[in-house]
Amino acid sequence: MASEKATVHKDAISVTNLSKQIRGRVILEDINFRIPVGSIAGIIGHNGAGKSMLLRVISGLVFPTSGEVKIFNEILGKDIEFPRNIGVLIEEPGLLSQYSGYDNLLLLSKIRNLINKDSIKDTIKSVGLDPDDKRPIKSYSTGMRQRLGIAIAIMENPDLVLLDEPSSGLDPEGIEIIHQLLHKLNKKGITILLTSHSLEEINLLTNLAFEMKSGKLFPSHQ
Amino acid sequence: MKKLSIIRVISFNLHTFTRWRLAFLFGLFFVLEGWKIAADNTSSIKSVGDFYFLFFSGPGNGSLSLIEILVWFIPQMLFYFLIGDMAYDELSQRGSVLLPILGSRWGWWSGKVLTLFVFSLIYVTGLILTITLGLSFANPINLNSYNSSVTLTSLWPNSQDFSGGQLILLISLLYVSSMFALGCLQMTFSLFCRRSIYSFLLIIGILLVSCFISVNHPWLVRWLPGTQTMLVRHTFIDVTIPDLSFLWSILYNTTLLAVSVIIGFWVVKRLDITRFHSKS
Secondary structure (H helix, E strand, O other): OOOHHHHHOOEEEEEEEEEEEEOOEEEEEEEEEEEEOOOEEEEEEOOOOOHHHHHHHHOOOOOOOEEEEEEOOEEEOOOEOOOOOEEEEOOOOOOOOOOOHHHHHHHHHHHHOOOOHHHHHHHHHHOOOOOOOOOOHHHOOHHHHHHHHHHHHHOOOOOEEEEEOOOOOOOHHHHHHHHHHHHHHHHOOOEEEEEEOOHHHHHHHOOEEEEEEOOEEEEOOO | OOOOOHHHHHHHHHHOOOOOOHHHHHHHHHHHHHHHHHOOOOOOOOOHHHHHHHHHOOOOOOOOOHHHHHHHHHHHHHHHHHOOOOOHHHHHHHHHHHHHHHOOHHHHHHHHHHHHHHHHHHHHHHHHHHHHHHHHHHOHHHHHOOOOOHHHHHHOOOOOOOOHHHHHHHHHHHHHHHHHHHHHHHHHHHHHHOOHHHHHHHHHHHHHHHHHHOOOOHHHHHHOHHHHHOHHHOOOOOOOOOOOOHHHHHHHHHHHHHHHHHHHHHHHHHOOOOOOOOOO
């Protein structure tokens, strides 16, 4: 359900003059970009470039020092506290290690009660995991946890998905499954913004790319 | 968008309480504690009322006994340990997933505060029940003698007399309100200093300082957060303590709670949600 709201706006994300400083250190500097509704956009950059921080600001988790973020034409921090109907995976997903993957998604889904159990199982299958796997996720590999984090981000059929290095920790088969999934979601009209270390991944997945260096964002020459 | 149900948020918080399972170990500890005290043939326990009084009344304001202090201190220390990771640890580990789902920082914070209230009720009820269970193992006959309170009237002849039921009500309200208020202060402080262990140590410090500093200074007793749970430092039992009534304790705890909730929200409203070890 990429809602009607998503389709009537030109830009899913619009960032203007965004800066973030922490204890005097510049993390993000004068960032400007727009991501049209229905795009898959990518940000490439090294560790410490500011990619994760930018996603945190866009998702409303971190306050910018200056500048403005609009999500589907609503100003973050003014019109809305957090973007409506957003799915987020930033760094590690913070799962509950004593529960199974299915139970993790079920617990989170009960907060808003938007989806049913079958839908949760379908989401888990879509990232290549077994929804009937009863093992607690403390026994999962890094790649399996990453897949589950992506499942959490997409399970409630968001209009906008932010993924911080979605291929991190995945084996080649896992990467392939996630790439296909992202294309499928995008075809349904969902806007996706992801970050990556890999230029190849950015070229393969995105139709709009940026490069981040020392807190500054540049258009990428794909 | 569907309206968020606070019941579902509390249910999620109680499920994701990572230290939940330890509560059962503590339950076992209290059963044994109840059994041990009730099995002591030399004690003056005559009824359930006496028993509750000895376990929950706290150390008096005169000469302090280590046993009295520990019996009062340990159940509270364990409570503050159990709730230690409720606020900041969750925010730093699951905040990036949870907050966009909840859609509001106030929704998250109010959910935590209400969950703390529910957990305080569960903990104090569980404490009373497990101690009663321990007592019933040692001497089931005691359970038939419920309404006298020999210990109270023999040690504090000038005190008001209470039935077992009244004692349970007083104990429950004082403990729940105090644990709720101090627990909220603990959560707020953990957000402020961004470390759960510091906030736990702060509350432990407040309890111990409250216990010791007011000895020989009766005028101080009513102003300390840790003494509000101590039944025997209330004026209706110890007439040498000035102006510490049941109503005062409830109002004191309510004020402390309100201040903690407001400051906590002020902190949450301004907090950048990041992990301890950020990649980028």
